[in-house]
Structures are given as structure tokens and as C-alpha cells.
Amino acid sequence: AVYRVSVNVQRFESWPGSHALIDAVWSVRALDSQTVMTCRSVIDEPVGQGYDALVEGHRDAVDNLAHSIARGLRELSDGRTKGAPLRCPVEAHSPG
Template sequence: MSRYSRRPLAGFAALAPCAALIASVASVALVALGALSACSSPPSRFYTLAGGLASSEVRSAAPPLLMIDVAAVDVPAQVARSALVVQTSATRVDVLEQARWASLPADEIRLALSQQLAQQLDAIDVSRSPRPAGVSVYRVKLSVQRFESWPGSHALIDAVWSVRALSEEAVLTCRSVVSEPVGAGNDALVAGHRQALQQIAANVADGIRALDAAARAHRLVRGQTAPPCPAQ
């Protein structure tokens, strides 16, 4: 019995190098597959609508004549995501998972609008700060009805906005529809949306100026009507 019991052990010993070789080959294959997977996944790119204002403009140290309070922005549900959503036809959109906003579109739009208004009006946004006495504060509300990205064609923003002095009763409610032609690529789309937001901010700034002028001229008169919407 003893002479036969050693044969299986000898067989297993002979197979041991083969098992080690198979394990080594499998390990190399897994590493290679991991490397191929890493190479095949393109890195995500992040875009923002805020920032990029002229750095050469220096704000005055004097207190501003008015302040703004930019509220949270409403956007359509289909674009309320971090990935870019592009329009490919009247009935189809593509979600670009590798092209993403730096923050949610509603936050990007609110921040960009706040920055543009602060620059154009030489004002400051006090939405998260105490409001000082003796300075007019204007509440700005923006509701985006359409936020469309057509690659190689145009970027469109359709928004309803309102301005109201916190110390007055008059409210100015208007609509801005801006379409900017764009070239190919996501960079061009984002640049088009930035330009559209700049135009909308200019409309809102004109509305604030008109409302502020009316409020100063009739500060003691209650129930005054708001001025007409500014021309686009």
C-alpha cells in the first residue's frame, strides 16, 4: 500500500508549476484588462457659467447705492442634473455623462446672474448677508422656462424674471428669450449660454435701474405702478 500511496502526491507535485504559471498568467491578464479599461474611459470635463469677469475693473470702496438679493433659480426638470443635456432633434436629447457642470445648473445660473448684476450695477448680492438700513435692496427671481443646447447651432435660454424693491410694493415681471449661435463642441455651447445669461442680466439690470428711478421719484407715494419691461 505504501508504494502506491506516493504516486498521487508525485502527480500533484508535477502539476504545481503549471498551477503557478496559470495563476501568474491570470494575474497579468487582469492587470492588462484593468489598464485597457482605464484607457478606454475618457476623463470627465467640468464646465461653469460663472466667473470670467473683467479683472481690470476695480470696485469703489464707497458703499453701493443699491443692493441685490438674487433668489434661487428654477430650471426645467430635464436639465436639472450635473451632466450636460444636448438637443439632437425636436423630440430627442442626449445626456453627456463625460461633460458635466461644476455645480447643478440652477446654482450655476444663479451665481452667474449674481456676478453679472453686481458688475453692471456696481452692487453687491446680500442674499446670504444682513441687509443694512438706508440702502435699497432689490429681490431678483429668475425662472428658466427653456434651457436648450443645440450642438453646432445655438444655445437658447427662455426665462421669466421679476424685480421687487423690498421696501416697496411695485413688482416688475418680464420675460427674456435669448438665442446665441454656437459652433461645434461643448465649449462653444457653454460659451453661448454664458453670452445668453449676460444679455438676460443686462435686461434685469435695466429693470432694476428703472424700478429704482421710479421708487426714488415717488418714494412717498404708495401703490405706484412698475415701469415697463426693458427692450431686449
């Protein structure tokens, strides 16, 4: 199957020495279906001092967002084959 993924970033915050945050609304849809899964992910990664730590925090946040979307895509795929209700994935946060 072919899927379309859409991501709308609501917030992208950088707080050096504190956190890197991404707040995004995303959706996945199989092109051969009208079924759409729309979810929101708020990913807040703690970061240390300095810009290198901030960049790493944003990298981790984007990685977690990508994993959430992948889990959503699998959920949509499984739901289509099993007829189960769709549930947005729970965010995975890396330890501080």
C-alpha cells in the same frame, strides 16, 4: 434700497452647431415697496460646432439675462423716484 430678484427658467436649450437658448421669467421688487416689475427674456445665442462653443453661447446668454435684469432694476429704481410707468428692457443680442 434693497431689492429682491426672482428668476424662473422656462427653457434652457442646447443645440450644438446652432444655438444656446434661455427663456426666463424674472421679477425685481424693492423690499420697502409693493411695486414689482415682472418681465420675460428669451435669449437665443448662435453657436459654432463643439461643446466649447455651446458653453460659450450659454455663458453669453446668461450674461445677457443678467444685463436685462440689471436694466430692469434701474428702471424700477428710476420709476420709483420719478413716478414713471415701468417698462421691461429690450433684449440685447450679441452678434453671431
